[in-house]
Amino acid sequence: MSGHHPSAAIAERVRHIESLLERHGVIAPGEVDRRIDDLLAGGTPLNGARIVARAWTDPAFRERLLTDANSAIRELALSMGGGASELRLKVVANTAEEHHVVVCTLCSCYPTALLGPSPSWYKSDAYRARVVRDPRGILAEFGVDLPADVRITVWDASAESRYMVLPRRPEGTDGLDEAELAALVTRTGLIGTALV
Amino acid sequence: MSRINDIGGMVGFSAVVVEPDEPPFHADWEAHLHALNALLIRQGVYNRDEFRDAIERMPPAEYLAASYYERWFAAVSTLLVEKGVLTPDEVAGGQDATAQRGPADE
Incomplete structure (x- = not known):
């Protein structure tokens, strides 16, 4: 429960959904990467x-x-x-x-x-x-x-x-x-x- | 009525495990999912309360078996379908990534 599980399958599913949302124009290409940078540079x-x-x-x-x-x-x-x-x-x-x-x-x-x-x-x-x-x-x-x-x-x-x-x-x-x-x-x- | 996330005070859990020098994310997909969710909320696809609700109405056995970000993945998948952004087939497509890419752009 709430631990860390083998993640190859879910990694592929997240990639898949991210690329679908980009193709549908819901998110802009590169937006996720920029957001990750913001997250990592945020509160401390x-x-x-x-x-x-x-x-x-x-x-x-x-x-x-x-x-x-x-x-x-x-x-x-x-x-x-x-x-x-x-x-x-x-x-x-x-x-x-x-x-x-x-x-x-x-x-x-x-x-x-x-x-x-x-x-x-x-x-x-x-x-x-x-x-x-x-x-x-x-x-x-x-x-x-x-x-x-x-x-x-x-x-x-x-x-x-x-x-x-x-x-x-x-x-x-x-x-x-x-x-x-x-x-x-x-x-x-x-x-x-x-x-x- | 309480749901499975309402575990405050529940007995039977083991010791709290602390991971020294823990990174913010344990895998790239966790960071991508976190960012994706933030963008979907910012764009008004769904709001924060709907996101929490989607986690909290997971089937109890699935909730307890899932890791923290696996719960997030379940909730984001649920909401993308419920909001009509993606079809169930599109969301499921990533499970067999090599075979199911065809009709995703319809």
């Missing part, structure tokens, strides 16, 4: 990491981010898509008392503009099924063992609403500048299956 976890580093160093920005993330990320020239199709973003902050983790139980909704393409495990049936029932068990599989009194909140993304975790700033990072702090932040931390 560095965007999410920049947001986190700014929130760690600028308390007023942190407040704006947690109140209205869509507006706040524009200060960093980022957005959740343009105009009417903008997706709602909510940023949830980890604290000493509460840890957040994100999933899309129904499919694979994810803040792609801020984190890039999602990892396969995020889209896997196992993660989607299990993280809402046993988040602590999933976190343990990722090597995250939280104290028993830390509350875990799981956010289920939807077609219109996306979530990103604001990890806690690690101890001993007082001397680091914003760029150095951003380099500490991982995609897994932004999903909530790592501490940072």
